[in-house]
Amino acid sequence: MSRTLTIPALDGSGSFSAYVAVPASGHGPGIVIAQEIFGVNANMRATADLYAEEGYVAIVPDLFWRQKPGIELGYTPADFEQAIGYFQGFDLDKGIEDIQATLNLLRTLPEVETSVGQGLVGFCLGGRLAYFAACRTDVSVAVGYYGMGIEHALDEAPKIKGRLVLHFAELDGYCDAAARATITEALAPNKRIEIYTYPGVEHAFARLGGMHFDKLASMMAQQRTIATLKRELGPDYDLSALWDKHCEYEFGTRNVEDTMATMVAEPYVNHIPTMTGGVGYKQLYRFYKNHFVHGNPPDMALRPLSRTVGSNQLVDEFIMSFTHTTEVDWMLPGIAPTGRKVELPMLGVVRFRGDKLCHEHIYWDQASALVQIGVLDPAGLPVAGAETAHKLIDETLPSNTLMARWKTSEGT
Template identity: 65%
Template structure:
């Protein structure tokens, strides 16, 4: 069912229901989320809940209410048949009135911060998001995922007032190459429009648990959507400060509950070289309590090198320094302490949902760690020890010292 609930909306044409997911912070910019042809089903409610985690108050109106209120279909052959029957009798103009009524209702909710309003849609809803951007007053930004039939309504683009983002599947039979080319040509040169094409993926690539779901493409499209939304309607977060707070509880206060409090309800952490961490609250809190926060050497510290902050992501470059005075489960699992001092360059890719940390991907060169503690002899191998950290600090140190062939290119032309 999701974390939200259904509300009633009284509009110009009658009363219909909508699924409401309130922003995780209690108030946020508004989003009208437009359904696929399957109604306000579990997939749409999941997407609404995710957007609420991102800081938005979301309404998903039942756009089939004139035909059959409360449509909630799955993806069986019978469900597809019913969905296409409903779609064939669907009135787009009536749906746009419903979207306008939903937006008006949303603006009156205590969960709306007053910062702006967007429309997002998938499939059928993807085209409706496009039409709403062109026809519905007060839409600051619209985002359409694999909208069907946009190429037949390109004349409406002249009415665009706010920003428009379209995500198109490269293998979408409902938007073949000629249709895609027509959309791109119509939008060419319009600074308000961004179009992203995802090669090799099919229609509904962002539908949770769908047959065509492509995780990489869905995550990239979501990141692009959030990047488009933030500057137009917000909300705005100091991600750098939020990340610093999380790290403080990991390494300074070493407090597991406070660390978990900086994260979403079901976060995950993946230390890529050792595949350590956890997925979900229970596993990750267990990992933090018994294998990370209280498992680190007393002198472990992070030396910052650089930081890049995006709309929903922080990329942190740093050097991790420590004495290997105990078994470090997450970094050197099963390796007895050697007493060696280690300096290792690391990179953290940290994703947020709203004001809470969603995941961490942490990268480092494990070979360099093993060299520094004496478990790997670097002789004859293209690996290095603490020199990698030294050169990160000081780029003037020699390059290409691991390349036996480097001297042979001295004096050769470079053009």
């Protein structure tokens, strides 16, 4: 659900275009996506689409229009040279005016929930603009990725009224350690400002497909960004109820179509010990249909132990139990049914995008599973069977039973 709009400039000098992405729900809080130096290219539009999946009406204004409308560059050396030229010719003051004009128009869109304020997320040039937008516009929350030159404009910091989050890269040559230290020291008194530095990564670490893209840093920064936006703007989803419904379809009604309907368009699942699951709708559907939903033993059950719910992620701790009466492809692939009872402590890390599951990381002790079905002899090995589940429920059961030297420290 996307379209292109025209925004009149505040100074009356003309108008500029903006790409708008709308959530599937048809409404949500409004945010501006401030572009990199490469213009409103496919990457920026995909970023807006991503935030629309998170539940926001995301708008990407063409901030280079005063030099040349419609700039869309790639990432070749020639493109980079052009991009640097546009960056050097960029009028920051006018750019901030154009962001305010974008915010003004955003509030008029019927899809935008105006009662909660508006946000801005910027990258590269946009990361720099996020700081100035926090200082000069009426934005409620601004998030900047690897903005440069902020250390030279800290005299404007007292004007920040909303929340500001700045993500920096440790190896960023455009904002080195000295610059980051200056920024951090100046902004530290404002408790509504958060600053994060990601070790071992370079400028543009969150640009998907870029030469410096780092998935771990990008995921951590994205989680912090969404947490900030939700804290200030919403939307609020009952992630616990969404996960419960997903599990009901998996283990209760055992309906593959309903299970997939709880997930984003291209989700993934990874059962960490066995690396089973699927990436993308097609492969995950195949996995659920042929190797999971209909293949689990009839008495398989989940007993919840604890649940931690964050802004866009949920962590479940539970005991899974079943009788090994069918071949369990995803957990015990290639092992014929043994008829043995299995009880396993498990951990599920579930990420959401908006009101849909994005991915699942499921952990358990595979050695414990193999011991319980009788294919791994625990003698002489530091592994245990169902005792791991029993002690998780009853912490008073003996500890250190696998430690032969435990008795030697008695009384010390």
